[in-house]
Amino acid sequence: MKVHNFSAGPCILPPEVLKQASDAVLNFDNLDLSLIEISHRSKNFVAVMDKAVSLVKELLNVPEGYSVLFLQGGASLEFIMVAYNLMKNEGGSAAYTETGTWAKNAIKEAKRVGEVNVVGSSKDANFNFIPKGYTIPSDIDYFHCTSNNTIVGTQMKSFPEPDCLMVCDMSSDIFSRTIDVSKFDLIYAGAQKNMGPAGATLVIVKDEILGKSGRDIPAYLDYSTHISKDSMFNTPPVFAVYVSMLTMEWMKSKGGVSWIENRNEQKADLIYSEIDSNPLFKGTAVKEDRSNMNVCFLLNDENLSEEFDSMWKAAGISGINGHRSVGGYRASMYNALPLESVKVLTDVMAELAKKHA
Numbered sequence: 001m002k003v004h005n006f007s008a009g010p011c012i013l014p015p016e017v018l019k020q021a022s023d024a025v026l027n028f029d030n031l032d033l034s035l036i037e038i039s040h041r042s043k044n045f046v047a048v049m050d051k052a053v054s055l056v057k058e059l060l061n062v063p064e065g066y067s068v069l070f071l072q073g074g075a076s077l078e079f080i081m082v083a084y085n086l087m088k089n090e091g092g093s094a095a096y097t098e099t100g101t102w103a104k105n106a107i108k109e110a111k112r113v114g115e116v117n118v119v120g121s122s123k124d125a126n127f128n129f130i131p132k133g134y135t136i137p138s139d140i141d142y143f144h145c146t147s148n149n150t151i152v153g154t155q156m157k158s159f160p161e162p163d164c165l166m167v168c169d170m171s172s173d174i175f176s177r178t179i180d181v182s183k184f185d186l187i188y189a190g191a192q193k194n195m196g197p198a199g200a201t202l203v204i205v206k207d208e209i210l211g212k213s214g215r216d217i218p219a220y221l222d223y224s225t226h227i228s229k230d231s232m233f234n235t236p237p238v239f240a241v242y243v244s245m246l247t248m249e250w251m252k253s254k255g256g257v258s259w260i261e262n263r264n265e266q267k268a269d270l271i272y273s274e275i276d277s278n279p280l281f282k283g284t285a286v287k288e289d290r291s292n293m294n295v296c297f298l299l300n301d302e303n304l305s306e307e308f309d310s311m312w313k314a315a316g317i318s319g320i321n322g323h324r325s326v327g328g329y330r331a332s333m334y335n336a337l338p339l340e341s342v343k344v345l346t347d348v349m350a351e352l353a354k355k356h357a
């Protein structure tokens with residue numbers, strides 16, 4: 001049976017990418033060696049890293065003056081790296097929005113390094129909206145926001161333009177929509193939600209912002225170290241970088257980020273209109289802030305959950321249980337999820353409503 005994979009992460013990847021990746025694990029570049037048993041300094045792998053970097057630049061239209069890095073440690077390590085690299089050693093401070101679990105974790109780490117102002121928070125509303133209209137002080141080192149809140153299903157539809165450095169955690173919506181990279185000074189994203197398997201973290205950083213903290217940063221945590229070594233300061237996560245490269249080639253072949261954005265909007269329209277018109281369900285996020293990536297919803301009558309669960313499982317749907325911290329349902333619709341899979345889910349929702357009309 002065809003499985004419709006709505007996993008929140010690690011997430012669905014295109015079948016052609018998985019096929020190419022498995023071929024390369026057995027025989028990479030006709031070397032009769034596996035991708036994961038050759039030197040990362042070999043010209044074959046260096047070409048993979050170069051290609052991955054140039055595809056990021058091409059797909060996201062990265063301007064001159066930015067470096068593209070593939071690091072390890074996930075987005076979670078970026079929480080501390082950002083603060084180490086950008087907060088001044090003496091009297092450092094930053095402003096953060098608090099829009100969900102990941103933002104909270106980012107704030108917690110930054111507080112180890114300097115002063116953190118939380119300038120906008122939706123905590124009191126279970127993070128069901130994106131705060132707006134807050135003031136970002138200009139005498140701080142940077143502003144940090146989370147573009148898409150993976151667990152609660154909210155997404156920033158526009159970004160503030162602060163008078164300080166602009167940093168964004170785009171882990172769960174990178175490559176899902178067009179963005180103007182020139183408006184950001186640092187963007188980071190764990191690979192496993194739209195780009196590839198777990199193990200690589202994408203960082204796009206404006207070179208001129210580095211080296212100004214006055215802090216003696218441990219080599220591994222210093223972006224400059226990784227820039228000077230082209231992401232090969234130590235052994236890079238070769239498999240994760242390779243599969244990310246393949247996924248980006250797939251995105252390019254489909255028509256790039258604008259094609260993907262368009263299809264993601266179609267998927268979101270389909271499921272949100274079902275949620276809004278179906279009397280059995282309700283969405284949890286405020287409408288204007290709804291995420292196109294992670295769609296969170298509830299059954300109005302919990303007593304129907306057993307029946308609904310058995311119906312979607314029978315239809316081949318996988319991974320729509322809500323995050324353990326919030327319950328309900330969450331349909332994650334990352335780039336590789338076909339529109340057809342969303343249709344299967346909305347059909348099941350409509351069928352349940354018909355049975356209970």
Ligand SMILES: *Cc1c(COP(=O)(O)O)cnc(C)c1O
Pocket residue numbers: 009073074075076077102146148149150169170171172190191193
């Ligand atoms: C998943 C996620 C993270 C954590 O990513 P790791 O790579 O597991 O550290 C951080 N931020 C957001 C928005 C996420 O969705």
